[in-house]
């Protein structure tokens with residue numbers, strides 16, 4: 472018997488699987504996975520993860536079934552297996568598939584939980600939100616919480632916050648990578664070698680984030696500590712305000728939240 476069977480081994484599910492192996496939370500031989508894209512099987516094998524022939528085999532030999540496919544196909548992928556999932560436990564990361572939505576099509580005996588992770592779990596620096604409302608047994612819930620804690624920070628949140636809070640942490644890495652890329656482009660424009668520019672941008676972002684997390688100071692206070700009166704930083708701040716950086720980031724979160732509400 473395997474501990475977890477991953478249905479879908481794309482960007483997010485593979486980041487979780489490889490993260491929990493690197494964190495030594497599970498051994499590769501405790502994981503099985505299945506993906507319709509055969510290229511993903513090579514990735515599984517290269518990390519010594521067993522490749523299931525099909526979803527039937529995966530369900531039969533897994534304690535937890537992990538749903539890692541896109542939201543658009545969740546129901547069509549699971550529909551043929553509703554009976555086989557009776558009395559099984561599901562961990563799902565599909566955006567929009569919260570506890571109540573799963574209740575509409577799973578058998579009552581199938582236990583399930585919704586988690587919104589983010590890709591930095593791959594380097595054990597994730598931010599994962601776990602929906603408070605779930606139907607796992609106590610020890611199963613502890614396992615899920617411990618698993619995501621091994622690959623980053625975890626917050627257990629009420630259902631009504633899963634979509635909005637999950638947008639910040641789940642989609643947020645993409646927004647942050649755009650900021651890193653743009654900061655580096657600015658430095659390259661002024662003559663800094665590109666690889667050096669990425670290192671400087673990413674380490675600066677990570678250091679600033681760690682400082683806010685550890686000091687709990689308001690981000691505005693930390694910003695002010697960098698802005699010497701009459702200095703260069705405040706000139707850059709003015710350029711960011713002219714470009715509506717803050718309003719644009721606020722709109723990015725709202726746009727992503729409202730997309731989900733329309734689904």
Ligand SMILES: NC(=O)C1=CN([C@@H]2O[C@H](COP(=O)(O)OP(=O)(O)OC[C@H]3O[C@@H](n4cnc5c(N)ncnc54)[C@H](OP(=O)(O)O)[C@@H]3O)[C@@H](O)[C@H]2O)C=CC1
Pocket residue numbers: 478479480481482483484505506507508511539540541542544548564565566587588589590641642
């Ligand atoms: N990417 C992220 O940062 C985050 C994603 N999520 C959630 O994770 C889920 C996956 O997203 P992501 O990893 O980005 O998507 P990917 O497209 O990278 O991964 C999904 C994988 O599932 C495969 N697949 C499709 N149908 C089946 C099937 N019937 N059986 C087995 N595998 C199948 C896909 O193959 P093919 O490409 O051939 O269709 C693909 O390899 C989504 O529901 C998303 O909402 C949540 C938080 C963050």
Ligand SMILES: O=C(O)[C@@H]1CCC=N1
Pocket residue numbers: 566641642
């Ligand atoms: O873009 C998406 O829909 C997924 C969910 C959160 C991050 N990626």
